[in-house]
Amino acid sequence: MTEFPYTYTTAELVSGTVKVIGKTFPRETLGEDTVVIRPDYIGICRADIKEIIGSRDIPTDRGPLFGHEFVGSVAFAGIQSGFRKGDLVTFNPNITPVRTTGFAEYVFVHGSSEQLDQAVVRVPEAGILDSIWMPEPFACIVHATKKLLELAKLRSLDGKRVGIIGAGCSGIMFAMYAKHLGASVIVFNRGESRLNFARDQKLLTEEEICTLVGVECHRDAFDVVIVVPTIVTSELLQNAANIATSEGILHIYGGTRAGDRFPKTQVDIDTIRRHEQLELVEHQGKRLRITGAYGCFKEDYEESFRLHAKHSDSFSLEKLVSTEIELNEFPRFIMEVAAGTKDYPGKVVIKTNPTEPRATALNQQP
Ligand SMILES: NC(=O)c1ccc[n+]([C@@H]2O[C@H](COP(=O)([O-])OP(=O)(O)OC[C@H]3O[C@@H](n4cnc5c(N)ncnc54)[C@H](OP(=O)(O)O)[C@@H]3O)[C@@H](O)[C@H]2O)c1
CATH class of the missing domain: 3.40.50.720 (NAD(P)-binding Rossmann-like Domain)
Structure with missing residues (x-):
């Protein structure tokens, strides 16, 4: 496990305030029932903002949603997890509360192989990282x-x-x-x-x-x-x-x-x-x-990928992405939205390992 850093960056929500902090990488928790995901893109959802301001009733069976939309690759897969390192995946937050926030360089998900099979969903669309949308x-x-x-x-x-x-x-x-x-x-x-x-x-x-x-x-x-x-x-x-x-x-x-x-x-x-x-x-x-209606299942993700692949004209989901930010900009950004001083239409995404700035949907406009 030498490939993992000693510390990693993660957001933390405490008493209505969001911070980005460095945390010790928890090597001791990497068991046979663990999947660690390294997100490439993380979406910001209205539910995240509601949890900051305390206006969302959190169901105990699935836990908080704070940081639940992301696409990335498996960085560690326990032997019982059913996944392999490098798998391109996304996440269903409706299955297990035993996971860390998605607003981070690494996300740790623990569960039985049945739970992991439902919670971690393979992305069949290799090009999604070049034209991101949130599944x-x-x-x-x-x-x-x-x-x-x-x-x-x-x-x-x-x-x-x-x-x-x-x-x-x-x-x-x-x-x-x-x-x-x-x-x-x-x-x-x-x-x-x-x-x-x-x-x-x-x-x-x-x-x-x-x-x-x-x-x-x-x-x-x-x-x-x-x-x-x-x-x-x-x-x-x-x-x-x-x-x-x-x-x-x-x-x-x-x-x-x-x-x-x-x-x-x-x-x-x-x-x-x-x-x-x-x-x-x-x-x-x-x-x-x-x-x-409330929540979704693995088969709804599979149907989403099928619809997007087969009917790309009807489902131009990538055009919903309006703004791209980096993880270190996230606390200030989301606290302003939570305070109501800023509002952004469309989907705001965080790119975790920025290389060169991608043209966003907004700045592509004439
Ligand atoms: N049932 C489910 O499974 C499920 C899943 C995901 C999300 N949701 C719910 O769906 C909601 C919307 O999500 P979203 O992604 O569409 O959020 P969004 O992109 O942030 O849009 C929020 C919408 O709510 C409107 N709004 C907010 N307060 C309002 C008010 N007092 N009166 C009238 N309109 C108001 C906004 O209108 P303005 O442009 O005028 O501000 C905007 O159209 C979430 O808050 C969440 O509760 C449900």
Whole structure:
């Protein structure tokens, strides 16, 4: 194990503050049930920011998400792990809490061979490091769309009108997938900057975007409304219900917290989302179905890679990457976002071993 350094760089989140520190490389923990991953790229997710400010309920079975989106190679594989040094992999944070943060030069994952098989996912796309996109958030969208079809007993979204509230990374990926499945979409967003980003990157057309202020012009217009913002407020749920058709579906994906209810009812939208359930509600004389989705599985990653490889025009996921930073810039960067003094549309990624600066999606624009 002489190939490993004495110390390595990792981020640390303590009491709402992020620091990058040097830690002793824990050689003594490298057992037969260990996989160590050296990330090349790490994605920053809204859930990371929520954990900094303490606005995310952390499930005990999978632990904190802080630093869960990454692509890299296996630096050490225990003999029971089923992996080999050099395997190009990504990570599913929904399997085991026994792992270190992905905001680091090395990530340590421990588990049974069955858990490791689910948590560490091989990347079949060799070129991903030349044109980076984050598999985990897309796998969640693939899973959530499959769950929507299953719960609503729909065979497809072909011909359906889909309204999406929230033009963040997740909302745009839902739009990509819904269009791929034959739906027409309109994505609503509170602020202008994410809509501008989606338009400029040609991720959505002019007809497919609308500010949230314009939502009232779309009453009773959508067969399916997907609710994706960071916080699913009562007002946003009212908006979603207003624009759904009678017998329409509200699919809850964005941030809910324990105790959140659908307005004027006891319908528990946090439970619907986390346990992927379906419930009926009445809203202004309309009968609506509320469904939800949470997390993803290894097969959702496999489907993500298949969709990206076979339908690269429909899933230009790399165009979502707006900004690239280095690990030493990360604490200041993320603390500014957490404080609300900076906001970046699209996906921000950290490149861990920078060689020469890559043209980012933003600076490729004319
Ligand atoms: N169910 C699951 O499995 C799952 C998986 C991953 C993520 N998520 C959830 O999805 C959420 C969104 O993720 P993302 O990657 O799309 O984040 P993102 O790229 O940071 O986008 C956040 C979106 O939320 C909107 N927003 C925030 N606060 C709002 C408010 N008070 N009212 C209206 N809109 C508001 C933002 O609008 P502006 O542009 O106006 O700020 C933006 O559209 C996450 O917070 C997380 O809770 C769920």
